[in-house]
Amino acid sequence: MIIAKGAEAVIRLENGIVIKERIRKNYRIEELDYKLRKSRTSIEAKVMKLCRENGILCPNVIDYNDFEIRMEYIDGKKLSDSFSLDLMKELGKTVAKMHNINIIHGDLTTSNVMIKDNKLYIIDFGLAKISKKIEDKATDIFTLKEALKANHTELWEKAFNIFISEYKNVSIEKDKILERYYDIEKRRRYYENSNY
Amino acid sequence: MIVLGIESTAHTFGVGIVKDGKIIANERDTYKPKEGIIPREAMEHHYDVAPSIIQRALEKANVKLSDIDLYAYSQGPGIPSCLRVGYEISRYLSNKSKKKLIGVNHSIAHLEIARYFTGFDDPVMLYVSGGNTQIIVYKEGKYRVFGETQDIGVGNLIDRVGRALNIPFPAGPKIEELAKKGSKYIEIPYVIKGMDVSFSGIETHIKKLIGKESAENIAYSLQETVFSMLIEAAERAMAYCNKDSLVITGGVAANKRLNEMGKIMCEERNAKFKEIPLEYAGDNGAMIAYTGYLMKDYEQIDLKPIRNYRTDAVEIKYRKW
Numbered sequence: 154m155i156i157a158k159g160a161e162a163v164i165r166l167e168n169g170i171v172i173k174e175r176i177r178k179n180y181r182i183e184e185l186d187y188k189l190r191k192s193r194t195s196i197e198a199k200v201m202k203l204c205r206e207n208g209i210l211c212p213n214v215i216d217y218n219d220f221e222i223r224m225e226y227i228d229g230k231k232l233s234d235s236f237s238l239d240l241m242k243e244l245g246k247t248v249a250k251m252h253n254i255n256i257i258h259g260d261l262t263t264s265n266v267m268i269k270d271n272k273l274y275i276i277d278f279g280l281a282k283i284s285k286k287i288e289d290k291a292t293d294i295f296t297l298k299e300a301l302k303a304n305h306t307e308l309w310e311k312a313f314n315i316f317i318s319e320y321k322n323v324s325i326e327k328d329k330i331l332e333r334y335y336d337i338e339k340r341r342r343y344y345e346n347s348n349y
Numbered sequence: 350m351i352v353l354g355i356e357s358t359a360h361t362f363g364v365g366i367v368k369d370g371k372i373i374a375n376e377r378d379t380y381k382p383k384e385g386i387i388p389r390e391a392m393e394h395h396y397d398v399a400p401s402i403i404q405r406a407l408e409k410a411n412v413k414l415s416d417i418d419l420y421a422y423s424q425g426p427g428i429p430s431c432l433r434v435g436y437e438i439s440r441y442l443s444n445k446s447k448k449k450l451i452g453v454n455h456s457i458a459h460l461e462i463a464r465y466f467t468g469f470d471d472p473v474m475l476y477v478s479g480g481n482t483q484i485i486v487y488k489e490g491k492y493r494v495f496g497e498t499q500d501i502g503v504g505n506l507i508d509r510v511g512r513a514l515n516i517p518f519p520a521g522p523k524i525e526e527l528a529k530k531g532s533k534y535i536e537i538p539y540v541i542k543g544m545d546v547s548f549s550g551i552e553t554h555i556k557k558l559i560g561k562e563s564a565e566n567i568a569y570s571l572q573e574t575v576f577s578m579l580i581e582a583a584e585r586a587m588a589y590c591n592k593d594s595l596v597i598t599g600g601v602a603a604n605k606r607l608n609e610m611g612k613i614m615c616e617e618r619n620a621k622f623k624e625i626p627l628e629y630a631g632d633n634g635a636m637i638a639y640t641g642y643l644m645k646d647y648e649q650i651d652l653k654p655i656r657n658y659r660t661d662a663v664e665i666k667y668r669k670w
């Protein structure tokens with residue numbers, strides 16, 4: 154049974170197991186498409202394993218091949234569908250823990266976080282990478298902020314502040330990362346409404 | 350109601366006329382520098398061509414200046430000295446005739462003209478021009494930016510690669526030509542971060558290929574890579590926001606390959622896609638006049654140009670929901 158169609162993958166539930174299959178995108182030339190699907194599938198599976206080994210919650214990977222990952226089914230809800238400020242603290246902690254072991258998620262949004270039994274599970278690691286770079290960690294935070302801002306227009310600022318304060322409590326490089334985060338904000342070409 | 354709109358944010362000076370919400374004239378002239386834009390030269394170009402472009406638009410529309418009920422100008426974002434031209438001219442015309450003047454956000458005008466031509470009510474919008482690259486969705490009274498470039502605009506990237514290949518500005522059409530003859534795909538950094546994209550690494554990478562690979566193959570690989578990034582980001586936005594149509598607007602929307610990719614992506618997810626006419630992809634006056642018409646009831650206090658006018662700074666009051 155198909156349970157979801159994401160932007161790049163079809164998610165099926167078979168015998169209690171989730172199969173995430175990256176499908177061919179015909180708008181891309183085959184070489185590029187093949188390379189992207191294969192490398193994303195493999196990085197996703199590897200990073201998920203690494204998360205599990207380090208006590209960061211995500212679905213348990215059973216096995217994977219070129220374009221498919223078989224993983225544990227999370228019988229829960231997406232954070233985007235049942236958003237609450239209380240959970241942002243937990244998210245701040247989780248992301249900081251990931252960054253502490255140099256895991257960059259690459260696509261942090263509230264729809265890539267699931268809730269089950271009041272615990273957060275991170276999913277969709279297709280754009281993830283292993284990197285020590287401050288820039289990559291700061292970019293992860295920036296991506297999350299943009300997603301919050303666009304999709305939770307009322308609460309985003311509060312939500313982000315809660316996220317950041319807990320992130321600071323757990324991150325081992327908080328000063329450098331947050332400083333870089335503000336740089337990224339500034340680097341954007343246009344700033345809000347600065348009249349000349 | 351007849352609206353005259355003036356566009357002058359960057360290279361193009363354009364005048365459009367809209368009658369009761371229908372476009373009846375769209376005239377323009379574009380400043381073409383040998384290298385990058387020189388703001389003073391662009392400004393002089395705009396002042397030079399303004400009288401004749403306005404005249405031509407009035408003739409096309411078969412109306413007189415005294416028939417104009419409302420003026421609109423492109424208030425930003427853009428280059429200050431260029432924005433000034435549209436501001437001064439439209440203010441003069443509106444003062445003289447005692448008709449209202451509306452300041453229009455240039456990016457929103459690109460979006461509205463795309464909705465005008467496609468008839469799509471609530472699409473994901475990929476706005477790709479020289480200076481801008483954004484993925485936009487309407488939500489709760491504003492056009493909200495879901496993804497954008499973290500550095501330069503995609504048109505800018507194409508123009509810079511063009512310059513390195515000795516192609517005059519704007520390089521887009523020539524790069525498109527060359528790309529058709531390319532066949533070998535050279536790997537180029539594919540940088541997508543959530544719904545954001547980044548192009549600066551690509552520029553550095555491509556410049557190293559010049560001389561080693563043919564211009565055709567470089568152009569082909571450049572297009573395939575950056576357009577795939579853009580369409581992927583747009584698809585993410587469609588999935589994330591549950592939208593079932595896509596429009597592509599801005600100067601780079603003139604590119605056939607980009608439109609083809611958009612069409613295939615939409616077909617594969619059962620979504621709608623329509624191209625907008627070439628003439629209205631790049632900067633033009635009609636989109637300013639049309640958006641001015643939509644905004645006719647706005648009461649604006651400050652009409653001065655806003656250099657860094659953001660898409661999500663404007664309250665959209667003319668949409669029903």
Ligand SMILES: Nc1ncnc2c1ncn2[C@@H]1O[C@H](COP(=O)(O)OP(=O)(O)OP(=O)(O)O)[C@@H](O)[C@H]1O
Nearest residue numbers: 157159160161162164171212225226227276277588
């Ligand atoms: N292990 C899982 N257990 C339960 N549901 C899951 C699981 N993995 C994915 N899903 C569901 O499938 C949806 C899409 O998954 P995922 O984000 O991994 O795919 P995607 O194609 O990368 O999506 P997108 O690119 O649109 O973010 C999720 O939002 C979630 O609802």
Ligand SMILES: Nc1ncnc2c1ncn2[C@@H]1O[C@H](COP(=O)(O)OP(=O)(O)OP(=O)(O)O)[C@@H](O)[C@H]1O
Nearest residue numbers: 359478479480481504519520521600601604631632
């Ligand atoms: N066929 C094409 N393929 C790719 N790029 C194109 C094509 N035609 C034009 N372009 C690019 O479009 C850009 C011009 O876009 P536009 O007319 O919207 O002006 P702009 O000043 O960049 O606008 P804005 O103020 O909206 O950023 C240039 O970078 C040009 O190279």
Ligand SMILES: [Mg+2]
Nearest residue numbers: 159264265277
């Ligand atoms: Mg996802």
